[in-house]
Amino acid sequence: MQYLEKKFDLPALDGISQKSVEEHLGLYEGYVKNFNGMIALMGKLMADPEENAHALSELERRLSFEFGGMRLHELYFAQWKGGAREISGGSLKTTLEKQYGSFGQVIAFMKNVGLMRGPGWALLYFDPEAKIFHMGFSGEQHRGHFVTLPVILALDVWEHAYILDCGAQGKGKYIDAFFKNLNWGVMEKRFDKASSQ
Numbered sequence: 001m002q003y004l005e006k007k008f009d010l011p012a013l014d015g016i017s018q019k020s021v022e023e024h025l026g027l028y029e030g031y032v033k034n035f036n037g038m039i040a041l042m043g044k045l046m047a048d049p050e051e052n053a054h055a056l057s058e059l060e061r062r063l064s065f066e067f068g069g070m071r072l073h074e075l076y077f078a079q080w081k082g083g084a085r086e087i088s089g090g091s092l093k094t095t096l097e098k099q100y101g102s103f104g105q106v107i108a109f110m111k112n113v114g115l116m117r118g119p120g121w122a123l124l125y126f127d128p129e130a131k132i133f134h135m136g137f138s139g140e141q142h143r144g145h146f147v148t149l150p151v152i153l154a155l156d157v158w159e160h161a162y163i164l165d166c167g168a169q170g171k172g173k174y175i176d177a178f179f180k181n182l183n184w185g186v187m188e189k190r191f192d193k194a195s196s197q
């Protein structure tokens with residue numbers, strides 16, 4: 001079993017350079033390769049699980065890190081596909097407004113989560129069962145998730161996402177650029193799928 005790297009046909013972004021996006025896509029591809037390589041290696045080591053117990057347990061421990069890096073970056077890059085588009089007045093917007101008071105508050109809260117210290121992701125989830133959103137910070141990419149909940153919006157706040165364009169102190173500037181370039185049609189589709197579960 002192998003995962004295939006996804007290709008993203010992205011438009012020029014405002015405030016995030018093509019070079020930064022290219023390097024970032026290279027990191028994403030690394031996660032896919034590492035995940036595939038680790039799965040293959042584990043298959044070989046399983047020929048003698050007792051002899052290879054330490055190596056296997058270390059690989060098992062790292063596996064969700066690589067998977068998180070793969071899947072979250074796929075969510076992240078897809079959000080810019082098709083070019084910037086504001087949110088429509090559809091069900092995602094009205095449901096967010098109902099919970100957070102205004103769409104502006106949603107963005108403000110997400111920025112706040114994104115500005116937390118340490119490498120990780122600011123994530124907006126939707127709980128289809130309770131019909132409510134949750135926002136959270138996933139440390140690195142495998143810690144602190146709201147398990148089982150679909151991700152509606154994924155904001156990468158690892159330093160590699162902004163250091164080239166904005167410098168080490170430029171996380172806030174990068175987060176503004178991230179939001180400016182979003183195609184909200186992508187998140188609306190995710191929400192429609194999540195809310196029909």
Ligand SMILES: [Fe+2]
Pocket residue numbers: 024027073156158160161
């Ligand atoms: Fe990243």
